[in-house]
Amino acid sequence: QVQLVESGGGLVQAGGSLRLSCAASGRTFSNYGMGWFRQAPGKEREFVAGISWSGGSTYYADSVKGRFTISRDNAKNTVYLQMNSLKPEDTALYYCAAKASGRWSIMVSHYDYWGQGTQVTVSS
Numbered sequence: 001q002v003q004l005v006e007s008g009g010g011l012v013q014a015g016g017s018l019r020l021s022c023a024a025s026g027r028t029f030s031n032y033g034m035g036w037f038r039q040a041p042g043k044e045r046e047f048v049a050g051i052s053w054s055g056g057s058t059y060y061a062d063s064v065k066g067r068f069t070i071s072r073d074n075a076k077n078t079v080y081l082q083m084n085s086l087k088p089e090d091t092a093l094y095y096c097a098a099k100a101s102g103r104w105s106i107m108v109s110h111y112d113y114w115g116q117g118t119q120v121t122v123s124s
Contacts, residue, residue, distance in 0.1 A: 002026040002098045002113040009094060009118030012086055016122070020081040022096030022115060030054075030074040033099040035111060036081045038092035038120075045095070049081060050104025059104055064090075086122045093117040 008020040033052050039045040049070035050059045058070050072079040079096060097111035
């Protein structure tokens, strides 16, 4: 079992930045691929960014490429999402998720554990 707790969300003006954190506990964090997803009201949950167990492989949705950066610190059992140049359309509940195979995936169904989410609101 892996427990995930997100933090760092909040209200920010367009063009601003936020850094989300996801702290993991339970089984060996470094064995898991990690992903960030988001869900806006009335929309399906969508992939934002993923990172492999070692941090050597990352992948981003086109909508955030060049603005968001995913990273991880296996010594601290934490994955991060640095979000710059935020836009109102980035407003959503942001979730982190863990995938047992060690690689990232863009598919919601491929992840084994989820956090409760942290709200990000970007005002225009």
